[in-house]
Amino acid sequence: MTTKYQNIRLEIAGSVATIVLSRPKQLNAISAGTHEELRDALDCVENDKHVRCLVLTGEGRAFCSGQDLTERNVSDRSKLDLGASLEANYNPLVRRLAAFPVPTIAAVNGPAAGAGANIALACDIILMARSAYLQQAFARIGLVPDAGGTWFLPRLVGLKLALAMCLFADRIPAEDCERMGIAWKVFDDDLFAAEVAKHAAILGAGPTLAYRLTKQALMASGMNDLPAQLDLERDSQRQAGRSRDFMEGVMAFREKRLPRFQGD
Numbered sequence: 445m446t447t448k449y450q451n452i453r454l455e456i457a458g459s460v461a462t463i464v465l466s467r468p469k470q471l472n473a474i475s476a477g478t479h480e481e482l483r484d485a486l487d488c489v490e491n492d493k494h495v496r497c498l499v500l501t502g503e504g505r506a507f508c509s510g511q512d513l514t515e516r517n518v519s520d521r522s523k524l525d526l527g528a529s530l531e532a533n534y535n536p537l538v539r540r541l542a543a544f545p546v547p548t549i550a551a552v553n554g555p556a557a558g559a560g561a562n563i564a565l566a567c568d569i570i571l572m573a574r575s576a577y578l579q580q581a582f583a584r585i586g587l588v589p590d591a592g593g594t595w596f597l598p599r600l601v602g603l604k605l606a607l608a609m610c611l612f613a614d615r616i617p618a619e620d621c622e623r624m625g626i627a628w629k630v631f632d633d634d635l636f637a638a639e640v641a642k643h644a645a646i647l648g649a650g651p652t653l654a655y656r657l658t659k660q661a662l663m664a665s666g667m668n669d670l671p672a673q674l675d676l677e678r679d680s681q682r683q684a685g686r687s688r689d690f691m692e693g694v695m696a697f698r699e700k701r702l703p704r705f706q707g708d
């Protein structure tokens with residue numbers, strides 16, 4: 445099933461939902477309309493109990509070039525409030541992606557710049573086409589990295605690399621992203637779509653409840669000390685241990701076959 449919006453497209457096939465940013469002429473720059481449509485599409489995905497993996501990607505040669513700069517009237521600086529834009533749009537989006545109830549994949553098919561790069565960082569898994577790159581482009585236009593970039597990046601690559609990426613605002617090629625642990629895997633451009641589909645299918649057939657609890661535990665680990673994290677693992681495992689998927693996983697193991705997880 446495909447839902448066409450003005451700025452994005454939502455495709456649902458089996459257990460995998462794909463949101464395609466679709467403003468290729470602007471390299472999928474994010475407009476106010478894009479935000480509105482993303483909210484609606486994410487609601488649809490969350491409400492569809494068959495969906496067990498979300499892929500976010502871009503149409504054409506780019507993943508996403510960040511905020512649509514043509515929407516910003518810089519001639520009257522006193523009236524410009526970018527903080528309000530973050531508060532209303534980017535921050536809720538990043539919070540939502542980071543806590544999304546099913547695994548998320550950013551399929552970075554091409555340039556991911558500014559907030560486009562950081563929206564990718566907010567997804568659970570980043571897969572990149574070999575020709576793609578991430579760019580903390582903000583310094584080039586006199587801005588500060590936003591959309592969670594200053595939170596995710598130092599945790600992923602360490603403070604010094606994060607600083608260098610943000611201050612120089614260079615393009616970071618896919619292979620460097622993989623080496624630094626930002627991207628899970630890089631694929632040749634001609635194999636990319638098939639590899640994304642393969643990875644999405646694996647997650648879409650996985651133990652969704654256990655995945656959700658795993659995400660929550662890993663996200664909480666940065667704020668918890670060891671005793672608090674052990675308590676969280678105990679509580680999560682108690683819940684996972686009562687799931688149908690655990691029962692199926694153990695039975696499949698005993699019967700020497702692959703498990704058929706239902707997600708709960």
Ligand code: T3D
Nearest residue numbers: 469470471473509510511512513514526529557558559581
């Ligand atoms: O404002 C707020 O709400 C605060 C939040 C801010 C979050 C942000 O994301 S700020 C950062 C915004 N993004 C950028 O600064 C990146 C801007 N784009 C670029 O630097 C380059 O386009 C790329 C490095 C991504 C790719 O370069 P290249 O050479 O491959 O393509 P290009 O020729 O620059 O772009 C192609 C077209 O896309 C071009 O239009 P044209 O000339 O063919 O009509 C270009 O203007 C357009 N485009 C690219 N990025 C944006 C854009 N149009 C509007 N907004 C963009 N962000």
